Amino acid sequence: MVIRFQMIPEDHPLQLSFVIPSEVMNASEGSKPSPYTFDAPIRCDVKLRKMDEDVWVQAQIRGTLCPDCDRCTKNYNYMIEKDTQFTCQSLRATNAIDDEDGDLYFFYGPELDLTPIIREIVLLDLPMQFICNESCQGLCGHCGTALDLEGGCQGCGQHAIFPQKIVHL
Numbered sequence: 001m002v003i004r005f006q007m008i009p010e011d012h013p014l015q016l017s018f019v020i021p022s023e024v025m026n027a028s029e030g031s032k033p034s035p036y037t038f039d040a041p042i043r044c045d046v047k048l049r050k051m052d053e054d055v056w057v058q059a060q061i062r063g064t065l066c067p068d069c070d071r072c073t074k075n076y077n078y079m080i081e082k083d084t085q086f087t088c089q090s091l092r093a094t095n096a097i098d099d100e101d102g103d104l105y106f107f108y109g110p111e112l113d114l115t116p117i118i119r120e121i122v123l124l125d126l127p128m129q130f131i132c133n134e135s136c137q138g139l140c141g142h143c144g145t146a147l148d149l150e151g152g153c154q155g156c157g158q159h160a161i162f163p164q165k166i167v168h169l
């Protein structure tokens with residue numbers, strides 16, 4: 001979503017809604033393929049405020065991702081719900097600005113492209129581990145069946161050992 005700096009009114013914020021297509025979210029970085037597969041677009045509702053030569057952006061980002069659970073390998077829906085704010089600093093501006101309330105991004109010339117910024121925010125906000133449910137018991141260490149119940153496996157009847165859980169006696 002490219003915004004011309006001139007499009008933003010002086011006295012009130014500019015509100016915009018747009019989507020980032022899944023192909024853009026899934027684009028590879030250099031030679032590395034993206035580790036995530038977005039199969040739905042990311043929806044963005046943004047408010048842009050002119051601050052001298054810079055733009056202050058409030059963004060509501062919504063979407064879903066379908067990762068495999070790192071414990072049980074089951075595919076599940078992960079909701080992306082991120083409310084954030086950041087400043088886009090025009091590189092023509094000479095005075096430094098305060099970066100306490102959010103991240104700082106830069107733009108060159110008369111246009112500001114929000115797509116790579118929002119994409120980066122979404123990717124950086126994803127967890128290191130995807131867990132389908134806090135109570136997910138993972139896979140049985142004996143037979144590989146996904147465990148749904150505490151304390152045992154319906155596949156082989158063995159008690160499972162969870163590498164993620166350390167039990168203090």
Ligand SMILES: [Zn+2]
Pocket residue numbers: 069070071072073074131132133136137138
């Ligand atoms: Zn799971």
Ligand SMILES: [Zn+2]
Pocket residue numbers: 140141142143144145153154155156157158
């Ligand atoms: Zn089992």
